Amino acid sequence: MTAVAVIGHVEWVTHALGPLPRHGEIAVLSDPFDEPAGGGAVSAAQAAKLGARCRFYTALGDDDPARRSGEALAALGIDVLAARRGEPQRRALSVVGRGYDRTILVIGPPQWPRRDDPLPWGDLAHMDAVYFTGDDPATLRAARAARHVVVSARRLHVLARSGVRADVLVASAADPGEAVSLHELPVRPRALVVTEGARGGRYLVDGEPERRYPPAPVPGTPVDSYGSGDSFAAGLTVGLGRGLTLAEAIALGARCGAACLTGRGGLAAQLRERP
Secondary structure, eight states: OOEEEEEOOOEEEEEEESOOOOTTOOOOOEEEEEEEEHHHHHHHHHHHHTTOEEEEEEEEOSSHHHHHHHHHHHHTTOEEEEEEOSSOOOEEEEEEOSSSOEEEEEESOOOOOOTTSSSOGGGGGGOSEEEEOOSOHHHHHHHTTSSOEEEEGGGHHHHHHHTOOOSEEEEETTOGGGOOOGGGSSSOOSEEEEEOGGGOEEEEETTSOOEEEOOOOOSSOOOOOTTHHHHHHHHHHHHHHHTOOHHHHHHHHHHHHHHHTTSSTTTTTOOOOOO
């Protein structure tokens, strides 16, 4: 069984439907539901649903949403390794209006694991692949002991501070917060993958010409984009851990991202597949 780790965060997310208000207005939302999500939780869940043995290095608060988050993720087959924080769990609100693009409002400070947390960091050396969306450069250096390391471009500043050479840096062309200038990194990743939604995307292996990859068919009607990018990154990470080529791992990631679009929230419609 492929062994994968995820280093990242959890948010207790309320998903709802409706318009976002303009300044000074009140908007009424409908059909709310809660789930543990955020980049770390969604990617760990997708890895587990692909049949990987997934260890999730994270941090949880001290309230009921924190407890429910840990229990719900463990019920998916994830080995949740959580440092404890004496504060409420970070919350978020994700709203889908017209179409299926989500808008997210986050409440509270981020909660990431740190290298000085009493977690089994040495076990990362036994992982086939690690997906990193954390905030502590020392935890990324610990992850580098794994066979493959995939890093979210949201954590570009952490990658730069760590001195680590990532195997793959994953970015989104639609997110200004994931803009990447490779020449600004002290250590370039071996490959950069840039998702472009329904157009597929592109990837650049260091020293080779840029290539494009096609989109995966969406297996249903798109209803919510929440978690699609994190599911893509998880599928790519699991694919590398299985020993797939980069192109093959990207194709698996694209299928994961496309499947996630067809359900509300980050977990409901993720791709379930055994190798």
